[in-house]
Amino acid sequence: MMGQSFHQQVVEAVQPLWDHTCTHPFLVAVAEGTLPDAAFATWLVQDYFYVRELVPFMGILIAKAPPEWRPPLAEAVVVFNRELDLFRRQAGALGISLDGQEMGPTCHAYVQFMLATAYARPFAEAFTVHYAAERAYLDAWTWVRDHQRGPSRWQAFIDHWSSDSFRTYVTWLAETLDALANRASSAERNAMEHAFRMTVRYEYLFWEMALTRQMWPDATLK
Amino acid sequence: MTLSKTLWQANQDLAHACLEHPFVQGIKDGSLSRAKFAYYVGQDAFFLEAFARAYSIAAAKAPDWDAFRAFHELAGGVLEELRLHESYATTWGVDIRTVQPGAATRRYTDFLLATAWQHDVGVTAVAMSPCMRLYAWLGQELARDGIPDHAYADWIRTYSSEEFEALARRLEDLADRYAGNTPLAQQVYRYAMVCERDFFQAAWEVT
Numbered sequence: 494m495m496g497q498s499f500h501q502q503v504v505e506a507v508q509p510l511w512d513h514t515c516t517h518p519f520l521v522a523v524a525e526g527t528l529p530d531a532a533f534a535t536w537l538v539q540d541y542f543y544v545r546e547l548v549p550f551m552g553i554l555i556a557k558a559p560p561e562w563r564p565p566l567a568e569a570v571v572v573f574n575r576e577l578d579l580f581r582r583q584a585g586a587l588g589i590s591l592d593g594q595e596m597g598p599t600c601h602a603y604v605q606f607m608l609a610t611a612y613a614r615p616f617a618e619a620f621t622v623h624y625a626a627e628r629a630y631l632d633a634w635t636w637v638r639d640h641q642r643g644p645s646r647w648q649a650f651i652d653h654w655s656s657d658s659f660r661t662y663v664t665w666l667a668e669t670l671d672a673l674a675n676r677a678s679s680a681e682r683n684a685m686e687h688a689f690r691m692t693v694r695y696e697y698l699f700w701e702m703a704l705t706r707q708m709w710p711d712a713t714l715k
Numbered sequence: 716m717t718l719s720k721t722l723w724q725a726n727q728d729l730a731h732a733c734l735e736h737p738f739v740q741g742i743k744d745g746s747l748s749r750a751k752f753a754y755y756v757g758q759d760a761f762f763l764e765a766f767a768r769a770y771s772i773a774a775a776k777a778p779d780w781d782a783f784r785a786f787h788e789l790a791g792g793v794l795e796e797l798r799l800h801e802s803y804a805t806t807w808g809v810d811i812r813t814v815q816p817g818a819a820t821r822r823y824t825d826f827l828l829a830t831a832w833q834h835d836v837g838v839t840a841v842a843m844s845p846c847m848r849l850y851a852w853l854g855q856e857l858a859r860d861g862i863p864d865h866a867y868a869d870w871i872r873t874y875s876s877e878e879f880e881a882l883a884r885r886l887e888d889l890a891d892r893y894a895g896n897t898p899l900a901q902q903v904y905r906y907a908m909v910c911e912r913d914f915f916q917a918a919w920e921v922t
Contacts, residue, residue, distance in 0.1 A: 549833070601906070602822045609825040612832035613768075691821075710909070 499674035499682070500624065500667040503689040510693055515632040517700035523647060524640040533647060534589045536703035539600040541580040541591055543699075546604045547573050553611035554619055565665055572662075576653070583649055598709060599702040603695040610688060617673045621685040624666045625692035630654045631663045633696075718896050719887035722841065722904040723848055729908040733849060734856055738915040743857045745865030752867065753807040755918035758820045760800045760811035762914070765824035766846065767793040772831040773839045778893075782836060785889055792882045799873065819917035823910035830903060837894030838903060844890050845907040847883035850874045 497505070504511050519536070522528035551570045555563050584591050596604065607626075611619040634654035645651055653659065674682055701707070716724075723730070733739060738755070741747030767790050774786035797811075804811045816824065830842045854874025862872050873879060894900050 602825070605822070605825040605829045608829035608833060613828050 498667075498671050499685075500628075500670045503621070503625070503670075503686055504628075506686055507690050507693050510690075510697060511629075511632075514629055514693055514697040514700070515636055517633070517697065517704075519700040519704045520633055520637050521640075522704075523645065523651070524637045525642055526645060530587075532703055532706060534587070535597075535706045536700075537580065537584060537587070537589055538591060538594045539597055539699070539702065541577065541584070542594075542596045543600055543604060544573055544576050544580065546608070550607050550611050550619075550623075553608070554616070554623060557611075557616040557619065562669060565662070569662060579649060579653060583647075587646070597702060597707055599695070599698045599707060603699065606691060606695060614684070614688070615681065617677055617681060618684050618688040620666075620673060621670060621688040622692045624663075624670045625689045626696065627659075627663050627666055629693060629696040631659060635660075717887070717891045718841070718894060718900065719844060719848070719890050721896060722844070722901065725901070726845070726905055726908045729905070729912055730849060730852065733912050733915060734853060736912065736915045736919070738919040739853060739857070742867045742870055743863075745863060745867055747867065749807065749866075751918050751921045753809050754817075754921040755915075756800060756803050756807050757809040757811060757814040758817055758914070758918065760797065760804065760809075761814045761816045762820055762824055763793050763797050763800065765827055766843065767797070769827045769831040769839060769843060772828070773836045776836050776839075778836070782889060782893065785885060786836070789882065789886055796873075799869075803869070817917050819910070819913045823907075823914060826906060826910065834899075835893065837890060837892070838899060840886055840890035841894045841900045842903040842907050844883075844887055845904055845911055847879075847886050849908070849911050851880050851883040854879065 519528065519532065523533070548570055551566060551573065555566050555570075558566055581591065583589075607622055610622050631654060634651055638651050638655040641651065670685075674685060677685065738747065738751065741751070770786050770790035770793065774783050774790065777783035777786055800811060803809075827842060831839045834842075851874060854871055854876070857871045858875035862868050862875070
């Protein structure tokens with residue numbers, strides 16, 4: 494345990510799921526430029542809804558945060574609102590409509606998990622969920638950037654989540670997570686590890702959902 | 716027609732999918748495997764703890780004393796049900812204190828708790844109603860020709876009872892009083908019905 498920081502320890506604890514998540518076939522296809530437009534559109538619409546609910550999630554997190562950690566979290570809310578603009582602009586440019594769409598099963602379950610954790614669990618666990626999600630996006634999209642075979646139609650997203658400013662934010666999250674873990678009991682650290690695992694599971698399922706274009710089952714019920 | 720009746724009618728496809736589900740039919744004729752039922756009992760205990768918490772959150776948010784008392788009493792009803800589960804658990808060899816939630820269970824409880832914290836009590840009552848109404852209906856459907864004499868008779872007896880029907884009505888009254896027929900209400904009701912069906916399916920997939 495000693496020598497390895499908590500933010501690395503939680504990643505090691507979920508291997509090989511972590512590597513499979515951050516190099517998911519969806520991301521490979523984005524990097525190689527072979528992803529079908531429909532799969533990308535599914536991801537874009539669902540991630541738009543996800544980020545939209547990230548704003549209230551952050552609101553709950555801020556309400557529970559110690560004063561010194563509120564400013565970076567509040568700034569992140571501003572970034573997420575800009576991200577929503579990015580989604581809307583890119584959707585328009587790619588001819589994808591966000592109107593009349595709804596959250597699919599995976600996005601819905603993920604969002605409810607996030608909100609339930611933020612409301613009902615201690616700050617450290619909710620914070621861990623946030624770290625896991627942001628770190629997964631940083632690693633995933635940085636991997637795409639490092640492996641892409643030329644410019645992508647979806648470059649704006651690749652650049653956004655592999656940027657220096659996003660890396661700086663995730664680094665702060667990692668340091669803050671370590672600080673939280675240092676003062677946590679071992680039971681609380683276990684709960685944080687579990688929150689991390691649950692989040693990564695949903696991150697993996699999110700890519701799966703996009704690749705398989707998963708929908709609600711209503712259509713199959715007669 | 717009341718909101719509760721309207722929503723229940725609008726979700727008859729899922730209600731029947733539950734009634735005709737092999738898990739529920741296995742309870743009806745007693746043919747359900749013990750392993751599947753034991754898994755279900757454990758998951759249901761975990762679920763009921765979240766259900767009781769959701770009632771308590773709604774009680775704390777209740778806009779008037781009547782609603783506070785009603786949600787509080789409903790939470791008490793769940794505690795009774797959990798006591799029944801503890802005796803079940805001994806019979807079926809499940810330690811309900813150490814149950815780990817499966818994916819379908821977690822999805823349902825996260826949804827209920829997030830809804831209870833995030834929304835007004837009317838929407839919470841709507842989200843919780845399918846569980847109560849569906850079980851009352853399933854119990855009454857399964858008890859149509861009398862309570863059978865097999866391993867799952869207790870389950871059918873509990874959910875077909877007048878006491879359980881009264882609890883379901885009590886909750887539906889709260890939904891009718893505090894919620895409107897909004898897209899959100901329709902959405903959370905249907906989502907809870909989907910979760911109910913998936914709950915049976917998850918237990919059915921146990922080997």
